[in-house]
Amino acid sequence: MANSVERRNLEPWQDPRAMPYVRIDHVTKKFNDIYAVDDVTLDIYQGEFFSLLGSSGCGKSTLLRLMAGLERPTAGRIYIDGMDVTDMPAYSRPVNMMFQSYALFPHMTVEQNVEFGLKQDRLSRQERAERVSDMLTLLQIGELRKRKPDQLSGGQRQRVALARTLAKHPKLLLLDEPLGALDKRLRESAQFELVNLQERIGITFVTVTHDQEEAMTMSTRIAVMDAGRILQVDTPTAIYEYPEYRFVADFIGLVNLFEGRVVENEGDQVVIESTVGRRLRLRDLRPHAIGAPVTVAIRPEKLSICETYQEDGVNQIKGVVEDIAYLGDVSIYRVRVSPAMLVEMTLTNVQPRTEQVLTWGQEVAMEWSPTSGVVLTE
Amino acid sequence: MHKLLAKLRLRDRHLARLVNIGAPYLWLGLFFLLPFAIVLHISLAETALAQPPYTSLWEWVDDGILQIRLNLQNFSTVFHDELYLAAFLNSLGVALVGTVLCLLIGYPMAYAIATAPERWRVVLLMLIILPFWTSFLIRVYAWISILKPNGLLNHLLMGLGVIDAPLTLLHTQTAIYIGVVYSYLPFMILPLYANLTRLDFSLLEAAADLGCRPFKAFLKVTLPLSLPGLVAGSMLVFIPVVGEFVIPDLLGGPDNLMIGNMLWTEFFGNKDWPLAAALTLSLLGLLVAPFVLMQRLERRIEGEPS
Amino acid sequence: MPKFNALHLVLPAVWVGLLSTIAPVHAEETVHLYNWNDYFAENTLEEFQKKTGIRPVLDLYDNNDVLEAKLFAGSSGYDVVFPTARPFGARQIKAGLYQPLDKSKLPGLDQLDPAVMASLKELDPDNAHLVPYLLGTTGLGINVAKVKAALGPDAAIDTWAILFDPAQAAKLKSCGISILDDATEAFAAALAWLGKDPNSRVSDDLDAAAKALKDARKSIRYFHSSQYISDLANGDLCVAHGYSGDILQARSRAEEAAKGVTVSFQIPREGAVLATDVVAIPKDAPNPAAAHAFIAYLLEPAVIADITNHVKYANANPAATPLVAEAVRTDPGIYPTEAVRQKFIVLKTPSDKQLRDLNRRWTRIKAER
Structure with a gap:
C-alpha cells in the first residue's frame, strides 16, 4: 500500500484522480500562415520536471512562451492550477520564466536584478532584502551582488537569472534552454544542480531543450515535439525503450x-x-x-x-x-x-x-x- | 645600400605613425584651437575704425620692448550687463523647452520606427531624413507661409470652422518652438533610433514576466537603457538651439531676445567684434562647463568599484 | 536700406551659378559686384557684358551691416559695392576701406545732380570715393482699405501718428504693423513724430523717443527689414515702416496679384529719412579697372533710367530723368515734390558710443525690457 502511494506521488500522470497543474487544451498558435504550435494537448503535474524536446523550429519555445503569457494562442485554452489563464497577460500570471539569453537587465546590479520582480509585488523593503539574500545564498552568488551582468561569466549569469525567476516563489518555473549558453563541462554539472534545486524547492519545472541527453538526465517526463505537434509524452526510459514513432526513436540516441x-x-x-x-x-x-x-x-x-x-x-x-x-x-x-x-x-x-x-x-x-x-x- | 633602404623604410614607418597619431590633433588644432585662439585674441582687443575693426594686442615700442595690451573690459561688460544675462537665460529656456518638446515627440517616433517591421524601417527613416534635402532656410521660410495670418493653417482652420478669425501664430514664441521642433526633431530621432534598435526586447518580456506592467517596464527598463541615445539626441538639439539665430529671427516675435540675435547686433550692428567675441567665449564657457562636469560625474559613477 | 533677410544668404550662390552657366568657360575679365537684392534692372548686367566683354559676377545682401562686416574683415574680393552713404559710407571712408576714384575714367560724373554731390561732400571731401547711385526715402506702406476701415475714412495716413499714437496703433494691431529692425531709422522716425531733431543724441530726446517706441511696441507685429514686402503685398500687414522702393515693389506685386489689395507709399508730413545709396570701390578690389568701367556704365543716362524704372528709386542723374518712364517720373513717392523734399531728414553719422547706446536702447525696446 505504502509502495503504491509513493508511486502515485512520483508519477502523478499514472493516477487518474490527480489534477494536472498545467493543462494545455487543444492549443494552436499560428504566425501568419505557419503553425508554430498545432493543436497541442498536454497535462503537466505539480512537482514535475517536464521537458519539451525537439529540434529548432519545432514549436517547443512557442509552447513555453504560451504558458508564460508572452504569446496568445490562436485557438485553445491554457489552465494553470485550475484557472483559465489564456487571456491573462504575462505580468499577472503566477509563472516565471528564465530566458535562453537570461535577459538580465544590464543597467542593474545582480542584487537589483533579483529584487526587480519582488518590487512588482508589494513586499516590504525588509522582506525583499531577505528574499534577495536567500536567493543569492541558494545559488551561491552572494559575493556577486554588486556586480553588473557584463562583469559576470556565463555560469554566473545563469545563476543570477535563476535567482531572479525563483525570487518570486513561482508555482511554475519555465526554462528556455536553461543550459544552452554554457559550455559542455559546466552544462553537465549544472544539469545535476538544477535537478537538485528543483527537488529541494519542490516547484514544477518546464524546460525547453534540443539536447536529448539533457532531457533524459533531468526530466520526470519528456514531450517530443516535431512540426508544432507533440509526438510522444513519456518518462525518459519509456521514450528510449519504447518509442512510438520513427522520429522519436531516431531523435533520441x-x-x-x-x-x-x-x-x-x-x-x-x-x-x-x-x-x-x-x-x-x-x-x-x-x-x-x-x-x-x-x-x-x-x-x-x-x-x-x-x-x-x-x-x-x-x-x-x-x-x-x-x-x-x-x-x-x-x-x-x-x-x-x-x-x-x-x-x-x-x-x-x-x-x-x-x-x-x-x-x-x-x-x-x-x-x-x-x-x-x-x-x-x- | 640595403642599410640605407632599411633606414628609409624605418623612417617611413615613423612618419606613418606620426601621421596616424597626428591627424586627429591636426584636425582639432586646425578647426577648433586655431579659430578659438583667433576669437580669444579678438575678445581681448579694443574696437577700432579700421580694417580689421579691432586693435592689435601687441606693439613694439622702442628699445625692443614688446607691449601687450589686454582689454578685459569686454568680459566684464558681458557679465555685468543684465541684458546679456537675460538673453542667455532666454536662449537656455527656449533650448530647454525645445529639447523637451523634441524629446516628447521624437521618442515615440524613434520607438515606433525601431519596433516597426524591418522593411518599413528604411521607408520611415527616409521620411525623417528627406526634409534635409531641402535647404534649412527654405524650410523655415515655408513655415512663414503656413503660420502667417493669411497662411495655410489659418485658412484650413477657418475652412473647417474651427476658428472664426485668424490666429496669431507667426512672430510668437509658439512659432519659434514649432520651428525648433520641426528643424531639430531628426537630430533627436536618429540617435534615439540607433539606440533603440539595439535594445534587446527580451528584456521587456522578462520585465513583464516578473510582474511589471508595460508602462512601468518602459520606465524601468527601456528608458534607462536608452539614456545614452536620449542624452546624445538632447545635446544635438540643445546646443545648436541655444545659439540659434535664423529661427527666432524669421519666426519669432519682436520680443525674442536670444543670444544669437545679441551676437548679431554686436557684430553687425555695433561693429564691436571684441565684445561679440567675448560674448561667444562666455557662451561657450557657460555651455561647455555643465557638460564637462556631467561627463566627469558619469565617469566617476561608472568607474565606481563594484 | 533694408535689413537682414536670411534668404538672401542663399541667393548669391544661385546667382553666381546662373551667371557662370551663361558665361563662356575660358578665363576672361570679371568684375565682382556686391549689391542689394533687386537693385538692378533685369538686363543691366547682360548689357554691360555685351558692351565691354567683362563678365559681371553678382552677390547680394539686404543689409548694410552685412556689407560693412565684409569690408571690415578685408579681402572681400568685391570690385564694386553699393553702401548707403549715411552713416555707412561715411564711416567706411573714415576707416579707409575705399580707394579714391580715377575720375578720368568716369566721364559721366560731371552730369550728376550738383545738390546731391554737394551733400555727399560733407562726408566725402571732393567726392573722392563715392558716386551717388539711387535715392530713396523711408516712409510708410499702407494697406489703404484696411487702415481706413480701422481708423475711419477721413483719417490722415501720411503721418507717423499711425505708428506712434497708441490709440491709432491699437486699432491697427490686429491687421498688422511692422517697423524696420534698424535702430537709426526707428529713432529718427520717433524723433520726427515728437517734433524733435531726428539726429538728436541728447539723452532726454532719446528717452522720449524710446518711450514712444515702447508704447507703439505693444501694437507691433514684428521688427524686420524685408519681410514686410511680401506681407504688405499679400494683405498680411496693413502698415509697414519701410524703404520707398520696397514698398513700391509691394504695391506693384499687389497690383499684379489683383486680389484687391491696394498698397500706398506715404512720406510722413513730420519728415522722413532720405537715403542716398552710393557706388564705391573697396581698397583691396581685385580689378579696379573693371570696377571703373562698371561705374562709368552706370553713369550712362539710359542705363540708370532703366534701373530707376525697374527698382522704383530715383537716381541722381538729371540727364536720365527724361528717359525715365512717365508713371515713375511723376510718382511723388519716387520723385517727391519740392515741398516734401524740404522735410527730408539727412542722417548724421553717430559716434561709436552713440551707436552702441542707440542699439542698446533698441534691443531693450524690442525685448520689452
Whole structure:
C-alpha cells in the first residue's frame, strides 16, 4: 500500500484522480500562415520536471512562451492550477520564466536584478532584502551582488537569472534552454544542480531543450515535439525503450531502423520480412495486417555477436565491419549489411583495446532477442 | 645600400605613425584651437575704425620692448550687463523647452520606427531624413507661409470652422518652438533610433514576466537603457538651439531676445567684434562647463568599484 | 536700406551659378559686384557684358551691416559695392576701406545732380570715393482699405501718428504693423513724430523717443527689414515702416496679384529719412579697372533710367530723368515734390558710443525690457 502511494506521488500522470497543474487544451498558435504550435494537448503535474524536446523550429519555445503569457494562442485554452489563464497577460500570471539569453537587465546590479520582480509585488523593503539574500545564498552568488551582468561569466549569469525567476516563489518555473549558453563541462554539472534545486524547492519545472541527453538526465517526463505537434509524452526510459514513432526513436540516441512488411502474427510476436532480406521476430501485442509496412527499431547496445549464424536465421544479420568508434567504455561498430544499410552495434570493452574481438574489414554476425526492439507503424 | 633602404623604410614607418597619431590633433588644432585662439585674441582687443575693426594686442615700442595690451573690459561688460544675462537665460529656456518638446515627440517616433517591421524601417527613416534635402532656410521660410495670418493653417482652420478669425501664430514664441521642433526633431530621432534598435526586447518580456506592467517596464527598463541615445539626441538639439539665430529671427516675435540675435547686433550692428567675441567665449564657457562636469560625474559613477 | 533677410544668404550662390552657366568657360575679365537684392534692372548686367566683354559676377545682401562686416574683415574680393552713404559710407571712408576714384575714367560724373554731390561732400571731401547711385526715402506702406476701415475714412495716413499714437496703433494691431529692425531709422522716425531733431543724441530726446517706441511696441507685429514686402503685398500687414522702393515693389506685386489689395507709399508730413545709396570701390578690389568701367556704365543716362524704372528709386542723374518712364517720373513717392523734399531728414553719422547706446536702447525696446 505504502509502495503504491509513493508511486502515485512520483508519477502523478499514472493516477487518474490527480489534477494536472498545467493543462494545455487543444492549443494552436499560428504566425501568419505557419503553425508554430498545432493543436497541442498536454497535462503537466505539480512537482514535475517536464521537458519539451525537439529540434529548432519545432514549436517547443512557442509552447513555453504560451504558458508564460508572452504569446496568445490562436485557438485553445491554457489552465494553470485550475484557472483559465489564456487571456491573462504575462505580468499577472503566477509563472516565471528564465530566458535562453537570461535577459538580465544590464543597467542593474545582480542584487537589483533579483529584487526587480519582488518590487512588482508589494513586499516590504525588509522582506525583499531577505528574499534577495536567500536567493543569492541558494545559488551561491552572494559575493556577486554588486556586480553588473557584463562583469559576470556565463555560469554566473545563469545563476543570477535563476535567482531572479525563483525570487518570486513561482508555482511554475519555465526554462528556455536553461543550459544552452554554457559550455559542455559546466552544462553537465549544472544539469545535476538544477535537478537538485528543483527537488529541494519542490516547484514544477518546464524546460525547453534540443539536447536529448539533457532531457533524459533531468526530466520526470519528456514531450517530443516535431512540426508544432507533440509526438510522444513519456518518462525518459519509456521514450528510449519504447518509442512510438520513427522520429522519436531516431531523435533520441542511436538506433537501427529496419524497414519491412508484416508476414505473420504469432501470439504475442510478429514476424517481419525486412528489406535487407532477413526475417525479424519481435514481441508486439498489436495484431498487424499481413503485408503492412512497418519499421523495426533496435538500439545498438541490444545487438550481440552471434555464434550460431544460420542462413535463414531469425533476428540475425551478417556484415563487414566498416568503422569502429572507440569511446573508452564502449565501442560502436558500424557494420555494412547491405549496400544501402549500415547497422550499428555497441559492445562493452571488457578486454583492453588491443585484444578486441572485432577489427576493420572483419565479417561479423549479429543477433538480438525479440524483446529488445520495437515495431513502429508511423 | 640595403642599410640605407632599411633606414628609409624605418623612417617611413615613423612618419606613418606620426601621421596616424597626428591627424586627429591636426584636425582639432586646425578647426577648433586655431579659430578659438583667433576669437580669444579678438575678445581681448579694443574696437577700432579700421580694417580689421579691432586693435592689435601687441606693439613694439622702442628699445625692443614688446607691449601687450589686454582689454578685459569686454568680459566684464558681458557679465555685468543684465541684458546679456537675460538673453542667455532666454536662449537656455527656449533650448530647454525645445529639447523637451523634441524629446516628447521624437521618442515615440524613434520607438515606433525601431519596433516597426524591418522593411518599413528604411521607408520611415527616409521620411525623417528627406526634409534635409531641402535647404534649412527654405524650410523655415515655408513655415512663414503656413503660420502667417493669411497662411495655410489659418485658412484650413477657418475652412473647417474651427476658428472664426485668424490666429496669431507667426512672430510668437509658439512659432519659434514649432520651428525648433520641426528643424531639430531628426537630430533627436536618429540617435534615439540607433539606440533603440539595439535594445534587446527580451528584456521587456522578462520585465513583464516578473510582474511589471508595460508602462512601468518602459520606465524601468527601456528608458534607462536608452539614456545614452536620449542624452546624445538632447545635446544635438540643445546646443545648436541655444545659439540659434535664423529661427527666432524669421519666426519669432519682436520680443525674442536670444543670444544669437545679441551676437548679431554686436557684430553687425555695433561693429564691436571684441565684445561679440567675448560674448561667444562666455557662451561657450557657460555651455561647455555643465557638460564637462556631467561627463566627469558619469565617469566617476561608472568607474565606481563594484 | 533694408535689413537682414536670411534668404538672401542663399541667393548669391544661385546667382553666381546662373551667371557662370551663361558665361563662356575660358578665363576672361570679371568684375565682382556686391549689391542689394533687386537693385538692378533685369538686363543691366547682360548689357554691360555685351558692351565691354567683362563678365559681371553678382552677390547680394539686404543689409548694410552685412556689407560693412565684409569690408571690415578685408579681402572681400568685391570690385564694386553699393553702401548707403549715411552713416555707412561715411564711416567706411573714415576707416579707409575705399580707394579714391580715377575720375578720368568716369566721364559721366560731371552730369550728376550738383545738390546731391554737394551733400555727399560733407562726408566725402571732393567726392573722392563715392558716386551717388539711387535715392530713396523711408516712409510708410499702407494697406489703404484696411487702415481706413480701422481708423475711419477721413483719417490722415501720411503721418507717423499711425505708428506712434497708441490709440491709432491699437486699432491697427490686429491687421498688422511692422517697423524696420534698424535702430537709426526707428529713432529718427520717433524723433520726427515728437517734433524733435531726428539726429538728436541728447539723452532726454532719446528717452522720449524710446518711450514712444515702447508704447507703439505693444501694437507691433514684428521688427524686420524685408519681410514686410511680401506681407504688405499679400494683405498680411496693413502698415509697414519701410524703404520707398520696397514698398513700391509691394504695391506693384499687389497690383499684379489683383486680389484687391491696394498698397500706398506715404512720406510722413513730420519728415522722413532720405537715403542716398552710393557706388564705391573697396581698397583691396581685385580689378579696379573693371570696377571703373562698371561705374562709368552706370553713369550712362539710359542705363540708370532703366534701373530707376525697374527698382522704383530715383537716381541722381538729371540727364536720365527724361528717359525715365512717365508713371515713375511723376510718382511723388519716387520723385517727391519740392515741398516734401524740404522735410527730408539727412542722417548724421553717430559716434561709436552713440551707436552702441542707440542699439542698446533698441534691443531693450524690442525685448520689452
